[in-house]
Amino acid sequence: MNIKEVATRTGLPAKTIRYYEDIGLVTADRAENGYRIFERTHVHKLAFLAQARGLGFSIEDCRGLLALWEDRDRASGDVRAIAKAHLAEIEEKIAGLEEMRATLSDLVAACHGDDRPDCPILNRLEAG
Amino acid sequence: MNIKEVATRTGLPAKTIRYYEDIGLVTADRAENGYRIFERTHVHKLAFLAQARGLGFSIEDCRGLLALWEDRDRASGDVRAIAKAHLAEIEEKIAGLEEMRATLSDLVAACHGDDRPDCPILNRLEAG
DNA sequence: GCTTGACCTTCCTATAGCTGGAACCCTTAT
DNA sequence: ATAAGGGTTCCAGCTATAGGAAGGTCAAGC
Numbered sequence: 383m384n385i386k387e388v389a390t391r392t393g394l395p396a397k398t399i400r401y402y403e404d405i406g407l408v409t410a411d412r413a414e415n416g417y418r419i420f421e422r423t424h425v426h427k428l429a430f431l432a433q434a435r436g437l438g439f440s441i442e443d444c445r446g447l448l449a450l451w452e453d454r455d456r457a458s459g460d461v462r463a464i465a466k467a468h469l470a471e472i473e474e475k476i477a478g479l480e481e482m483r484a485t486l487s488d489l490v491a492a493c494h495g496d497d498r499p500d501c502p503i504l505n506r507l508e509a510g
Numbered sequence: 511m512n513i514k515e516v517a518t519r520t521g522l523p524a525k526t527i528r529y530y531e532d533i534g535l536v537t538a539d540r541a542e543n544g545y546r547i548f549e550r551t552h553v554h555k556l557a558f559l560a561q562a563r564g565l566g567f568s569i570e571d572c573r574g575l576l577a578l579w580e581d582r583d584r585a586s587g588d589v590r591a592i593a594k595a596h597l598a599e600i601e602e603k604i605a606g607l608e609e610m611r612a613t614l615s616d617l618v619a620a621c622h623g624d625d626r627p628d629c630p631i632l633n634r635l636e637a638g
Numbered sequence: 639g640c641t642t643g644a645c646c647t648t649c650c651t652a653t654a655g656c657t658g659g660a661a662c663c664c665t666t667a668t
Numbered sequence: 669a670t671a672a673g674g675g676t677t678c679c680a681g682c683t684a685t686a687g688g689a690a691g692g693t694c695a696a697g698c
Binding site: 533 | 656
């Protein structure tokens with residue numbers, strides 16, 4: 383299977399697949415002409431990565447998850463720890479964004495948004 | 511005023527202030543010895559930037575906001591448009607993160623997280 | 639056999655917004 | 669004279685790709 387087909391099957395751009403090979407997340411054999419050859423196992427792995435990335439796991443997290451996934455002697459606690467830490471990060475991010483959203487939405491509501499220069503948004507940025 | 515004091519007053523790292531000068535967000539005069547000299551107006555401007563960045567506005571947004579702030583003939587509608595667009599972006603980000611959070615929190619809850627290899631988190635990543 | 643178009647390859651550059659560090663200059667106090 | 673604590677420039681690195689150039693390859697159609 384060539385890279386384009388893997389891209390289609392996994393939903394990952396070919397560029398990204400090459401990148402993942404580059405940083406050692408996946409391996410790929412080569413044909414005589416230099417083309418990468420992928421087997422179903424590779425597709426499986428890349429699909430796994432696509433899912434993990436889709437849930438926002440960092441590349442390094444993915445590396446860890448992948449290793450655990452392939453380790454039949456893994457402890458599910460290790461997987462859970464990674465996911466839990468990631469969940470905490472996401473919740474932190476959300477909290478930060480919620481705060482911004484609250485402030486911004488107040489400001490946007492307070493600004494009449496016409497041709498006059500008077501503007502509560504700028505006032506707020508100016509005053510802190 | 512030297513850069514360190516400006517940093518202290520605005521809460522921005524000196525590095526960041528230099529960077530902002532570099533990309534033309536602010537200007538700074540120079541003393542004979544090559545040191546940057548800041549006036550109160552510079553501090554004011556940098557404080558404004560710190561606020562805007564704190565609300566998540568991009569550097570380019572900040573450039574626009576700064577220009578409007580300094581334009582006595584501005585239309586508040588222009589400010590509002592920038593803020594509104596930014597608000598929309600933030601809400602989109604929040605929505606994406608909320609989705610991740612929901613999934614992750616379900617998975618973390620479903621995983622017993624012990625020494626056994628069986629793991630709903632990995633199952634989910636594997637299955638899509 | 640030749641051309642065309644769709645693949646494939648590598649390598650270099652760019653993104654956002656800084657941060658860290660090296661190598662070096664200036665000022666002030668001891 | 670020296671040491672501490674400023675300041676300067678410049679270069680590299682971070683995340684996770686995306687874009688594009690330059691070139692090799694393959695299958696189809698004429």
